[in-house]
Amino acid sequence: xxxxxxxxxxxxxxxxxxxxxxxxxxxxxxxxxxxxxxxxxxxxxxxxxxxxxxxxxxxxxxxxxxxxxx
Numbered sequence: 001x002x003x004x005x006x007x008x009x010x011x012x013x014x015x016x017x018x019x020x021x022x023x024x025x026x027x028x029x030x031x032x033x034x035x036x037x038x039x040x041x042x043x044x045x046x047x048x049x050x051x052x053x054x055x056x057x058x059x060x061x062x063x064x065x066x067x068x069x070x
Contacts, residue, residue, distance in 0.1 A: 010059040
């Protein structure tokens with residue numbers, strides 16, 4: 001999976017962001033288990049997923065602040 005640009009993340013709807021966040025959290029959990037078992041091939045993927053989750057949370061908070069400000 002390639003790195004997601006923040007511009008594409010912030011253009012998504014709130015429901016899409018929440019669904020994507022859940023999916024990434026599941027993948028992060030699976031990667032943690034693989035790392036614990038010593039079966040993880042791409043160790044950089046864990047960092048990438050962690051950053052994408054943070055970007056999604058940032059976009060959700062920005063959308064919430066924009067709605068609150070209206």
